[in-house]
Amino acid sequence: MEDNRSVVNVIYPEKPFILDPPDVLPSYLPSVADTNIPSDCGAFIAKEWTLSLQIDVGIIYNGSRAVEGTYVGLLEKMYPLKKHFAVGPTISNKFVPSHSKSDQNARHECITWLDNQEKDSVIFVSFGTTVSLPETVMHELATGLEKSGHTFMWVIRQADKGDIFIDGDNQEAVEVKKLLPEGFFERVGDRGMVVSGEWVPQLEILGHLSVGGFMTHCGWGSLTESMTMGVPILGAISNLSY
Structure with a gap:
């Protein structure tokens, strides 16, 4: 398998900017050398790009x-004949949760729970919709949250239970209480x-x-x-299974 560093050096013999030390891609990243793209797919991508x-x-x-300027600058150097516009993030920074009594029934129960917590006191834990956490990681995370002494909200999605089944044939997910340490909720x-x-x-x-921190993938x-x-x-992000 070709080393990632040699691939980068071939594409960018003179790096336009210095990567974080040690100035190489991590060795554990998969190489692109063995990537198998079907010929018809590759031809389609090439045609679209052209x-x-x-x-x-x-x-x-x-x-x-402000966040990705280095990489936007790299694209500007790679494609100097085009204009490059960074207009994001395309979500409102004026978002304010609604606390009016008129829409209480429409609000998710987790928001109502947050209303009762102190300012900046809650750590929000969520690993997206595609990350699958092994049972050992679920236990370690639960233990850490318990021993931290901090208030938390933990969103466990179906993907988190993706590799832990009662029966591999019918793919029934184990109940959340069975995935976490005994007595955790109590x-x-x-x-x-x-x-x-x-x-x-x-x-x-x-x-x-009330949310003061976000543990995320x-x-x-x-x-x-x-x-x-x-x-x-x-x-x-360490030891998470995608």
């Missing part, structure tokens, strides 16, 4: 130069809220005054939303 070079005059990015009590297997209004949660959408809402991020 066409775009002929007819468009610029590219709009859902990003911010010991945590009202200090923690666990939401399982359902959609939650993440942007509204991050915009809530560092997906682009989650990072963008968290930065927009001004919520500190605790990245938890």
Whole structure:
């Protein structure tokens, strides 16, 4: 397998900017050398790319130069004949959760729970919709949240239970209580809220005054939303299964 560093050096013999030390891609990243793209798919991508070079005059990015300016600058050097516009993030930074009594029935129960917490007291824990957490990681995370002594909201989606089944044939997911340490809910009590297997209004949660931190898998959408809402991020990407 070809080393990632040699691939980068071939594409960019003179790097336009210095990567973070040690100035190489991490060795554990998969190489692109063995990537197998079907010929018809590759031809389609090449045709689309060639066409775009002929007819468009610029590219709009859902990003911010304040955060991604280095990479937007790289694209400007790679494609100097085009204009590059960073107009994101395309979510409102004036988002304010509704607290009016008239819409109480329409609000998710987790928002009502947050209303009863102190300002900046809650750590919000969510790993997106596609990350699958092994049972050992679920236990470690639950233990950490319990021993931290902090108030938390933990969203456990179906993907988190993706590799833990009662029966591999019928793919029935184990109940959340069986995935976590015995007695976890009793010991945590009202200090923690666990939401399982359902959609939650993440942007509204991050915009809530009681949320003081976000433990995330560092997906682009989650990072963008968290930065927009001004919520500190605790990245938890190690040993997660995609």
